[in-house]
Amino acid sequence: MKIENKIKDTVAEAIENLYGQKTDSNSVQINLTRKDQKGDFTVVVFPLLRISKKNPEETGKEIGAYLKENMTEIAEFEVIKGFLNLLLSHSYWINSLNEIKDVEEYGFTKTTEDSPLTMIEYSSPNTNKPLHLGHIRNNLLGYSLSRIVGSTGEKVVKTNIVNDRGIHICKSMLAWQKWGNGATPESTGKKGDHLVGDFYVKFDQEYKKEIAGLVASGLSGDEAEKQSKLMAEAREMLLKWEAKDPEVYELWKMMNDWVYKGFNETYKALGVDFDKIYYESETYSIGKEEVLRGLEEGLFYRKEDNSVWADLSAEGLDEKLLLRSDGTSVYMTQDIGTAKMRFNDYPIDKMVYVVGNEQIYHFKVLSLLLDKLGYKWGKDLVHFSYGMVELPEGKMKSREGTVVDADDLIAEMVNTAREMSKELGKLDGYTEEEAEKVYYTIAMGALKYFILKVDPRKNMTFNPKESIDFNGNTGPFIQYSYARIQSVLRKAKDKNITVPDVLNDSSELTEKEIQLLKMVMNFPNIVAEAGKVYSPAVIANYAYDLAKEFNQFYHEMPIVFEEDAKKREVRLVLSEKIGEIIRQSMWLLGINVPERM
């Protein structure tokens, strides 16, 4: 049994014995003791005064005395201002370490056949431009979430919905036809997604020129947009695409393939992957069918102009368009279709959408619609929304060219990591290839950690320079701490120091060692917490605290050079376990740790 629960039970028992009233042990409030106070666990006595009818000091003392009497684990207690602080014995801590030291994947819950299945959708790119910093946040959050949820005992399916159709893609295609001169990724040496993105930009430029010309000839802005020939051509192309016009369709396939190749490179560099990819071009027609089914069942209604709507005013929302008057589908229709396909493919218990917070309203509506259409997870689907990524210079705006390209950013991070590592020269003896791998690990650790450590809901500012710092609350600092532990363990091995299977529980522990053990044993709670609130940031902050605490310990006392064998053994086992937990924590964030750096 977990010690927290044992304390709770015993407190309940104490109350019954002392004051003659039964209490639910779950209502007993217990926390880890604040760092600046003596003690390990704290029982909050205020809520118990109602029962004891005595002052906080007295109540705390009576309960404390009872606990000490009845629990061998408790060595001392102290009551301060209504808080009962309990100090556990050294042998308790060493025995706890004995219990967990050989447990693999400590803190993770294994999935079984009957585990619930959660599907996590993330990434969801458009195929008309390359990925940028905003997508990076999405991908990292989604991937980390899938690992966290998967470690709390749930089955996870990672999925991606690719927005591979629509007017925006026709714009790129049209620009390529008009001004591309047959350019291909091979002929230009450009990554496919970048090449297509260039034509998307080209379209926008030419379109603006055309509008400016029309306005100069005396039209108003609105009229000019209506009269634009370019836009008309793009729309015409979309209609041809929907009609599967062979020429348009082939062009669409070819350009999308270029983009996918490019995306796959970026995904690989980011270290993310998917179990199942859906394409909007395959789901939008299913969405239409679903909407028509809903229409037949009287869930939706048709307006005079033939468009189809859902009335959500009873739920406090507006009317929502589901099919245009010309019968074509909108964003919502496609998401309904995708949901249906997924539901057919997997026995989904819970659906999580990792999508930016600008779409909160959309997902509120989607949830209601899916519920109406009879999907059991529709009502409580989770829209994991996150804030924007900004730069120190200000907001990213694609029109103003201040977007940070994902590939550029990754390359820049690797360069910085290489320069810094070379200066420090700890990789002497590594081959070039091995060293490159380490640079990459550090670069991605910096990038990923910096983005994942902040509360997802908040808008964040990405500062490349700060993120790759080796000190402070950064990924490389944690990676460094891990590498340092491995270095200590190697040293122990060199000196032929071994540890017994079971540590002797009679040795004394220092404050620092106990503090570290407490943190180690709190790891399972942290994982559970992160899974519950869907927050990689919880893991990130924990990993940092643990690394920092270890570094203090490392500084304060010798490990390998400790003369007393019993002490040395405890410290080695503790160090090894902390190394494992740092590795696991970083793994949950999708970050690798190097043996040396």
Add this chain to the structure above:
RNA sequence: GGUUCCGUAGCUUAAUUGGAUAGAGCACCUGGUUACGGCCCAGGAGGUUGUGGGUUCGAGUCCCGCCGGAAUCACCA
């Protein structure tokens, strides 16, 4: 204007879900350490937790009103 989210030190952020004196990092200033690795330690400065009320033994956290910022409210995706 309606709805939703956010507001903590110069900057980036945390706070065990309502608990003790709001805790870190970066940057800045003193000093000390630096056996296993760049670490680390002590101290200084920096906070009316946007603001005013309310609930509570107890509020950064819950409720209400303001102020500021963001997003959204399309036959765009």
